[in-house]
Amino acid sequence: MFADSLRHAVEQRQFVVKNFKHFSHNQNGGANSTENIIMDEVYKVEEQLRLNIGRPMRTMTKFNAPLVNSFWGLLTGKIFKHDDAELNRFSTFVAQ
Numbered sequence: 772m773f774a775d776s777l778r779h780a781v782e783q784r785q786f787v788v789k790n791f792k793h794f795s796h797n798q799n800g801g802a803n804s805t806e807n808i809i810m811d812e813v814y815k816v817e818e819q820l821r822l823n824i825g826r827p828m829r830t831m832t833k834f835n836a837p838l839v840n841s842f843w844g845l846l847t848g849k850i851f852k853h854d855d856a857e858l859n860r861f862s863t864f865v866a867q
Contacts, residue, residue, distance in 0.1 A: 805845060808841055808844040808845055808850065809841050811850070812837040812838075812840055812841045812844075813837075815837060815853055816833065816834065816837050819833065819853075820833075832862075832866065835862040835863070835865065835866050836851075836853050836858055836859060836862045837853070838862075839858065839861055839862045839865055840853070840858060843858075843861075
């Protein structure tokens, strides 16, 4: 069972690595490169987590907006602010 799960995870990773690069609008390391879009979202989440150091925090939905924003940015080139109502509405819809 574990071997099947591991094999599936490896297949998924290989698929993503092979195909994900084609979604980005700019592969030359510009502002819309895949890596930059994802890392910008990682830094935004890190900032939010740092603001709550030492305090209890629910993390169940903390990653919805950054994930949706990353995919949306890669597919369309448009990035939302994390407090944008449209992004939050879409993130809530996707999470259901």
